[in-house]
Amino acid sequence: MPSPYNLAIVEHCSQCSQRQTNGGFCNMAAEPVEALDSMKFTGAYPKGALLFVEGEQPRGVFILCRGRVKLTTTSTEGRTLIVKLVKPGEIVGVSAAILGRPYEVSAETLEASQVSFIRREDFLGFLSAYSEACMHTAQQLSEKYNSAQREIRSLGLAHTTSEKLAKLIMDWSENGEETPQGTRMQVLLTHEEIGQMIGTTRETVTRLLSDFKRKKLISVKGSNLFVIAKEQMREMVTI
């Protein structure tokens, strides 16, 4: 029988080959991992599935096992803003679950994903039983805080949208691969989503990327983006 959305679903964290790669929650000691296994509900979701919506009462937390998820919020003028791209091993919905307040962001899958759900009361009990889980949760909350701070820096300090886009590309390029064609990175986001990361429209992103290509700062082949003129791109970023 084919697996849902072609995902190789692994029901038990203790048997998951991604544990070490994902790190954090996935790679805790045997006892908390066993406890985690006993209280989580694992599911497969298609691209575009909403795990929770901003303003909804917190039912629990979600651990991303495989796939990608975006966290979005809505600006005071109604614009959607991506606050974070979530990687496997990350847990989402935590601050709402801990504070018992509505979710501050919405979580939506960017591709077919395997996600584990833990009910709020079970998660709080888990935290009080295992300080290792508290430590990983604290680290993930700090990471979310730092990621949002970086975005605030970009939104608040960049002089132009062009600078914001150049900064985003340069941030991505830090994890890129050096090739003879330039620093290569795979961008699996639509222009609309890139716009939501820097607070602008799809049309502006399309126009600016064309402009960057025309100036031979970058080149694009399929989902691969190459930074050709790293130094010039860096000079565009003043923040």
Added chain:
Amino acid sequence: MSRSIIETTLANRETLLRFGEGETLFREGEPPLGVYVLHSGTVNLLFATKGGEAKPLREAQPGQILGLTSVVSKGVHDCTATAAVPCEVAFIERDDFLRALDDSPAVWFSVLRVLSSEVNAVYDDMRTLSAR
């Protein structure tokens, strides 16, 4: 509530520091020496641009804990903290703070509540900023 649990538990590990107006508690990019609980006064949190220009991020008020995310994530300070007016601050050295968490797991949950509130506050800032 959460902050007071943290403060009570850490009271015997803290050092009381006073900062004059304009004095710096910590600088962006530096590894954290510890956490700072602001008792009185106001602290300006600033970002530095590539050219070295300081841009205001927000103000910290009494009761706030500064440097917590950097200590927990073992990262560096993401902003510079400068006293806007004379301030009184309880400083807890990084290793002492982490030891206190190990010794008293109940404090962990209070720390998680503070961090959760900080994450929510920074999302609020994003919503406001992106509307400008």
